[in-house]
Amino acid sequence: MLTIHDAQYLTYPEYFGAVKLAYLRNRVPSALRRATAVATPSEYVRKTLIDSFDVPAEKISVVRHGVLPHIGQGATSEIELRNKFGLGNSRILFMPAITHPHKNHEFVLRMLASAWKDSSIKLVMAGGVGLGETRVNEVISELGLGDRALRIGRVDAADRDGLIKMSVALVFPSLYEGFGAPALEAMALGTPVIASNCASLPEVIGDGGLVLPLEEAVWAGALTEVHARRDELVRRGHARADLFTAANSAQDLCRAYEYALGTAS
Known part of the structure; x- marks a missing residue:
């Protein structure tokens, strides 16, 4: 059983170093040929x-990710987070991404410097340092943000969930x-x-959120x-998330292994 979480190198090879790109171009096709069955997290x-x-379509199964039932139970309180990160009374937009x-x-x-320039809004960006860190800091400085x-x-x-x-x-x-x-x-x-309509995001979010093309004019009114529509979006989001439980993920994985075992026998 082979699991492939994404194939980003095919779409955006420019975001990979030469060594890693050469490795992926060599190893991914080879691994796909040798695998009895393959699991991916999305239809995309x-x-x-x-x-x-x-690759034969029947060889690849979607094994969706699942949310654990206890998510959010240990979340840090809003008061603690506002004090910890100096957020004051601002309205928060959260972006967790390297x-x-x-x-x-x-x-x-x-967007924050144009259509969303209300000074009461802060963008909180969590995540480690990636290849675009320097550019992100440059843009923050250039736009006076x-x-x-x-x-x-x-x-x-706990802080992420809070x-x-x-x-x-x-x-x-993304x-x-x-x-x-x-x-x-x-x-x-x-x-x-509020997400882009790129790659697997429309498939995962469905009608549970705003899935928009990456055009500033479209995002302006988001x-x-x-x-x-907050109450509606929260309700739709919960309903969508209910499709992605750990139990459903386990069922997907079992079906993938059943195929692998049936093919190998």
């Missing part, structure tokens, strides 16, 4: 592999996701999602829409 990745490597270029932090930063765009680095699960729960919305303008776990976590925790 499954279809990419079928189309790119001429600063890799494909995460597309710059898009949200430009030092007091409204906060890089807080890696956070633990930040999601207290936020106006989770913003996720160019590529093999699945998009942060969007699912937000829906499970009752926070509206916060107003979230405010007007």
Whole structure:
């Protein structure tokens, strides 16, 4: 059984170093040929592999990620988080993502400096340092967002869940996701999602959030829409997250192994 979480290197090879790109181009096709069965987290990745490597469709199964039932139970309180990160009384937009270029932090930063320039809104960006870190910091400086765009680095699960729960919305303008776990976590925790319509995100979010093309004019009214439809979006998000339980993920995995065992016997 082979698991492939994404095939980003096929779509955005420019985001990979020469050594890693050469490794992936060599090893992924070889592994797919040798595997009895393959699991992917989304239909998007499954279809990419079928189309790119001429893999028999029946060989690849979608094994969705699942949210654990206790998510959010140990979340840090809003008061503690506001004090810890100096958030004051600001309305929070949360973006949990390593600063890799494909995460597309710059898009949200430009929204913050234009259509979302209300000074009461702060963008809190959690996550480690990626290949785009320097550019993210440059854009924050260029746009004069030092007091409204906060890089807080890696956070633990309790702080992450608390930040999601207290936020106006989770913003996720990623160019590529093999699945998009942060969007699912937000829906499970009752926070509206504003995401791009790229890669697997429409498949995962469905009607549980706002899935929008990466155009500033389209995103301009997203916060107003979230405010007007908040109760509906929370309800739809919960319903969507209910499809992605740990139990459902386990069932998917069992079916994939049943196929592998049946083929090997």
